[in-house]
Amino acid sequence: MADLTEYAATFDLVDSDDDGMISAPEMARLMEVLGRPIGPDAAQAAVARLDANGDGLIDLEEFAAYLAANQ
Template sequence: MKIKIKEYERVLLYFDEDGDGKISASELIHRLNQMGENLLFNEAKVAVEALDSNGDGLLDLEDLIALMEEGNEEEKLKDLKEAFGMYDVDGNGFITAQGLKRMLSKLGELKSIDECRVMIKKFDLNGDGVLSFEEFRVMMQ
Protein backbone atom coordinates (compact mmCIF):
# COMPACT_ATOMS: atom_id res chain seq x y z
CA MET A 1 0.00 0.00 0.00
CA LYS A 2 2.94 2.30 0.65
CA ILE A 3 3.87 2.20 -3.05
CA LYS A 4 0.30 3.08 -4.04
CA ILE A 5 0.29 6.06 -1.67
CA LYS A 6 3.47 7.35 -3.32
CA GLU A 7 1.84 7.01 -6.74
CA TYR A 8 -1.23 8.92 -5.55
CA GLU A 9 0.99 11.61 -4.08
CA ARG A 10 2.70 11.99 -7.47
CA VAL A 11 -0.69 12.35 -9.18
CA LEU A 12 -1.70 14.96 -6.61
CA LEU A 13 1.55 16.88 -7.16
CA TYR A 14 0.99 16.84 -10.92
CA PHE A 15 -2.49 18.37 -10.66
CA ASP A 16 -1.68 20.67 -7.71
CA GLU A 17 -0.19 23.63 -9.56
CA ASP A 18 -0.11 26.07 -6.63
CA GLY A 19 1.47 23.60 -4.21
CA ASP A 20 -1.21 23.80 -1.51
CA GLY A 21 -1.68 20.02 -1.40
CA LYS A 22 -5.14 20.20 -2.95
CA ILE A 23 -6.66 20.18 -6.42
CA SER A 24 -9.09 22.94 -7.38
CA ALA A 25 -11.56 22.80 -10.26
CA SER A 26 -9.39 25.20 -12.27
CA GLU A 27 -6.25 23.09 -11.67
CA LEU A 28 -8.19 20.03 -12.77
CA ILE A 29 -9.31 21.76 -15.98
CA HIS A 30 -5.84 23.07 -16.77
CA ARG A 31 -4.09 19.71 -16.39
CA LEU A 32 -6.80 17.76 -18.20
CA ASN A 33 -6.69 20.26 -21.06
CA GLN A 34 -2.93 19.70 -21.26
CA MET A 35 -3.68 15.99 -21.55
CA GLY A 36 -6.08 16.61 -24.46
CA GLU A 37 -9.31 16.38 -22.49
CA ASN A 38 -11.94 19.10 -22.82
CA LEU A 39 -13.62 19.83 -19.53
CA LEU A 40 -15.87 22.82 -18.85
CA PHE A 41 -15.53 24.72 -15.58
CA ASN A 42 -19.02 23.70 -14.43
CA GLU A 43 -18.22 20.04 -15.11
CA ALA A 44 -14.95 20.31 -13.17
CA LYS A 45 -16.68 22.07 -10.29
CA VAL A 46 -19.37 19.37 -10.08
CA ALA A 47 -16.72 16.63 -10.21
CA VAL A 48 -14.69 18.23 -7.42
CA GLU A 49 -17.78 18.79 -5.28
CA ALA A 50 -18.85 15.16 -5.74
CA LEU A 51 -15.45 13.85 -4.65
CA ASP A 52 -14.68 16.41 -1.93
CA SER A 53 -15.03 14.66 1.43
CA ASN A 54 -14.50 17.60 3.79
CA GLY A 55 -16.55 20.27 1.99
CA ASP A 56 -13.72 22.73 1.30
CA GLY A 57 -14.32 22.64 -2.46
CA LEU A 58 -10.94 21.04 -3.14
CA LEU A 59 -9.62 17.53 -3.59
CA ASP A 60 -6.96 16.38 -1.14
CA LEU A 61 -4.92 13.19 -1.05
CA GLU A 62 -7.64 11.25 0.78
CA ASP A 63 -10.21 12.22 -1.86
CA LEU A 64 -7.83 11.16 -4.62
CA ILE A 65 -7.15 7.82 -2.93
CA ALA A 66 -10.88 7.20 -2.49
CA LEU A 67 -11.45 7.94 -6.17
CA MET A 68 -8.63 5.69 -7.33
CA GLU A 69 -9.51 2.83 -4.99
CA GLU A 70 -13.18 2.98 -6.00
CA GLY A 71 -12.18 2.57 -9.61
CA ASN A 72 -9.93 -0.33 -8.68
CA GLU A 73 -12.74 -2.05 -6.77
CA GLU A 74 -15.11 -1.72 -9.71
CA GLU A 75 -12.46 -3.19 -12.01
CA LYS A 76 -11.76 -6.04 -9.58
CA LEU A 77 -15.48 -6.84 -9.34
CA LYS A 78 -15.78 -6.87 -13.13
CA ASP A 79 -12.77 -9.18 -13.41
CA LEU A 80 -14.18 -11.48 -10.72
CA LYS A 81 -17.51 -11.70 -12.53
CA GLU A 82 -15.72 -12.64 -15.74
CA ALA A 83 -13.69 -15.31 -13.94
CA PHE A 84 -16.81 -16.64 -12.22
CA GLY A 85 -18.54 -16.87 -15.58
CA MET A 86 -15.71 -19.03 -16.90
CA TYR A 87 -16.20 -21.52 -14.06
CA ASP A 88 -20.00 -21.36 -14.23
CA VAL A 89 -19.93 -23.56 -17.32
CA ASP A 90 -23.60 -24.52 -16.97
CA GLY A 91 -24.65 -20.86 -16.83
CA ASN A 92 -26.82 -21.46 -13.75
CA GLY A 93 -25.16 -18.89 -11.49
CA PHE A 94 -23.18 -21.46 -9.51
CA ILE A 95 -19.89 -23.29 -9.76
CA THR A 96 -20.54 -27.01 -9.51
CA ALA A 97 -17.98 -29.76 -8.98
CA GLN A 98 -18.58 -30.89 -12.57
CA GLY A 99 -18.14 -27.37 -13.92
CA LEU A 100 -15.00 -26.86 -11.87
CA LYS A 101 -13.59 -30.15 -13.16
CA ARG A 102 -14.29 -29.16 -16.77
CA MET A 103 -12.74 -25.73 -16.41
CA LEU A 104 -9.68 -27.03 -14.61
CA SER A 105 -9.15 -29.66 -17.30
CA LYS A 106 -9.29 -26.90 -19.95
CA LEU A 107 -6.53 -25.19 -17.98
CA GLY A 108 -4.51 -28.41 -17.96
CA GLU A 109 -5.16 -29.35 -14.34
CA LEU A 110 -6.76 -32.76 -14.04
CA LYS A 111 -8.84 -33.26 -10.89
CA SER A 112 -11.38 -35.89 -10.01
CA ILE A 113 -14.97 -34.96 -9.16
CA ASP A 114 -14.25 -35.80 -5.51
CA GLU A 115 -11.24 -33.46 -5.49
CA CYS A 116 -13.39 -30.72 -6.99
CA ARG A 117 -16.08 -31.30 -4.34
CA VAL A 118 -13.40 -30.93 -1.63
CA MET A 119 -12.20 -27.69 -3.23
CA ILE A 120 -15.74 -26.32 -3.33
CA LYS A 121 -16.53 -27.47 0.21
CA LYS A 122 -13.71 -25.30 1.60
CA PHE A 123 -15.51 -22.15 0.45
CA ASP A 124 -19.14 -23.31 0.36
CA LEU A 125 -20.39 -21.07 3.17
CA ASN A 126 -24.01 -22.22 3.11
CA GLY A 127 -23.27 -25.91 2.56
CA ASP A 128 -25.33 -26.34 -0.62
CA GLY A 129 -22.50 -28.08 -2.50
CA VAL A 130 -21.95 -25.30 -5.05
CA LEU A 131 -20.27 -21.89 -5.05
CA SER A 132 -22.34 -18.77 -5.55
CA PHE A 133 -20.68 -15.61 -6.81
CA GLU A 134 -20.40 -14.27 -3.25
CA GLU A 135 -18.71 -17.46 -2.06
CA PHE A 136 -16.37 -17.30 -5.07
CA ARG A 137 -15.60 -13.68 -4.20
CA VAL A 138 -14.66 -14.65 -0.65
CA MET A 139 -12.49 -17.45 -1.98
CA MET A 140 -10.63 -15.09 -4.33
CA GLN A 141 -9.84 -12.47 -1.68
Protein backbone atom coordinates in the same frame (compact mmCIF):
# COMPACT_ATOMS: atom_id res chain seq x y z
CA MET B 1 -7.97 3.36 3.13
CA ALA B 2 -5.82 3.77 0.05
CA ASP B 3 -2.04 3.92 0.34
CA LEU B 4 -1.45 7.65 -0.03
CA THR B 5 2.15 7.27 -1.19
CA GLU B 6 0.92 5.27 -4.17
CA TYR B 7 -1.01 8.30 -5.44
CA ALA B 8 1.08 11.22 -4.14
CA ALA B 9 3.24 11.70 -7.26
CA THR B 10 0.18 11.89 -9.51
CA PHE B 11 -1.57 14.22 -7.06
CA ASP B 12 1.47 16.50 -7.03
CA LEU B 13 1.39 16.77 -10.84
CA VAL B 14 -2.24 17.90 -10.77
CA ASP B 15 -1.73 20.25 -7.80
CA SER B 16 0.05 22.84 -9.93
CA ASP B 17 0.16 25.55 -7.25
CA ASP B 18 1.55 23.14 -4.62
CA ASP B 19 -1.00 24.09 -1.97
CA GLY B 20 -1.85 20.46 -1.18
CA MET B 21 -5.29 20.70 -2.79
CA ILE B 22 -6.77 20.24 -6.25
CA SER B 23 -9.10 23.07 -7.21
CA ALA B 24 -11.60 23.32 -10.05
CA PRO B 25 -9.17 25.31 -12.24
CA GLU B 26 -6.49 22.65 -11.67
CA MET B 27 -9.03 19.97 -12.60
CA ALA B 28 -9.87 21.88 -15.79
CA ARG B 29 -6.16 22.12 -16.69
CA LEU B 30 -5.74 18.38 -16.09
CA MET B 31 -8.63 17.57 -18.38
CA GLU B 32 -7.25 19.90 -21.06
CA VAL B 33 -3.84 18.17 -20.88
CA LEU B 34 -5.61 14.82 -21.18
CA GLY B 35 -7.29 16.05 -24.36
CA ARG B 36 -10.76 16.19 -22.77
CA PRO B 37 -11.30 19.91 -22.10
CA ILE B 38 -14.13 20.83 -19.75
CA GLY B 39 -15.60 24.15 -18.74
CA PRO B 40 -15.52 25.75 -15.29
CA ASP B 41 -18.92 24.36 -14.26
CA ALA B 42 -17.96 20.80 -15.23
CA ALA B 43 -14.63 21.17 -13.42
CA GLN B 44 -16.42 22.34 -10.26
CA ALA B 45 -18.86 19.43 -10.53
CA ALA B 46 -15.96 16.99 -10.91
CA VAL B 47 -14.28 18.39 -7.80
CA ALA B 48 -17.57 18.21 -5.88
CA ARG B 49 -17.92 14.50 -6.72
CA LEU B 50 -14.54 13.73 -5.12
CA ASP B 51 -14.78 16.27 -2.28
CA ALA B 52 -15.72 14.11 0.71
CA ASN B 53 -15.32 16.81 3.37
CA GLY B 54 -17.24 19.55 1.53
CA ASP B 55 -14.51 22.19 1.45
CA GLY B 56 -14.70 22.63 -2.33
CA LEU B 57 -11.25 21.15 -2.92
CA ILE B 58 -9.73 17.69 -3.34
CA ASP B 59 -7.00 16.71 -0.89
CA LEU B 60 -4.64 13.76 -1.27
CA GLU B 61 -6.82 11.46 0.85
CA GLU B 62 -9.91 12.18 -1.25
CA PHE B 63 -7.92 11.77 -4.48
CA ALA B 64 -6.39 8.47 -3.36
CA ALA B 65 -9.71 7.10 -2.10
CA TYR B 66 -11.36 7.88 -5.45
CA LEU B 67 -8.59 6.30 -7.50
CA ALA B 68 -8.40 3.22 -5.27
CA ALA B 69 -12.16 2.70 -5.50
CA ASN B 70 -12.13 3.05 -9.29
CA GLN B 71 -9.26 0.76 -10.25
